[in-house]
Amino acid sequence: MALGLAGCAGAPGYRFVDPAHQAQRYDGFLAYGAFADLAIEAAFEQALCDRLFAAGHACTPMLAAAPPTREQNAASRHAASRTSGAQATIVIELADMDTVSRRVIGQGRAAYNVRVIDNAAQQVSARFVFDSPDGARRSVAKQADALARRIVAALEAESLLYQR
Template sequence: MITNALFRVGARRIATLVLCLALPVGMTACAGLPTQSFIAPGAHNARYDGFLAYGAFSDLAVEGAYEKAMCRQLLAAGHACETMLDAASPTAPQNGASRRRAAIGSGAQAVVMIELLDPSADSRRILASGRPGYRVSLIDIKSQKVVARFAIEGRKSNEEPATRAKRVARAVTHALQQRHLLKQRS
């Protein structure tokens, strides 16, 4: 009888230990990629629930993959999202002014702009072992100011663009949640 009681207590302790170790690992896995985040002074109370995803890439297929992945993640988290390719069609010439008009006309509150860091820069080539890196800016559409910026490390450089896009979108959504920048839709 004492042995059974000790076994139950021991099993509970082991289960608690496993849970305590697994929870932080599981939460880290949600982010997927190492991310640093920076919030603009005075923007700590900013919350958004409508987004325009903009992949600032010169390759249309890559831009589409990143924008769609970002919108899928935000939609799955319960937020509205539209791609810049839908808001500002690539069938017409686009520039900063036309994208700004598209952002304002989209009804979104913020733009999530994803940029690839220069892979030939010494910091990428030498210090990051050639892995891709991303700079993601959260831009308030009304004020046209950067509210937050995220620096995201990529993984393997031989991954398909869609896989990379999905990882980056998960990391961005996780960073937005961690920094309390997402407002629940009513």
């Protein structure tokens, strides 16, 4: 089921939760910003962890669990997700800006694809999609914080956060 998500100056967001995971609640997270630029990855991971901490949940940036001083690949990140103690990994990716639909219909604005992966089941439990209303007109830190707020709001709206 797709639902719109309010907030962020009219930029739409959509939430999809796998029916098999609707009763699942998470309290500990691993945040992974899947960006080619290390500084941007760090900013998005830290912003998400800061927002999850503020909401009372544990979070570790992927760059802390699988540091860039070691080999970075899918296997090292997968191992980090299994050994981190986190219940779920949140993966943030930039939507492909080269698609015709993003260039024409999306007017070239950035969009983010977010996956919530249940670490025990190793399955995607939820996907969120967020358009960015103003993209590069704001600093990376402000963009990361705005997205982190929207991700936490989506987790709350879908009752995916364990309530203490």
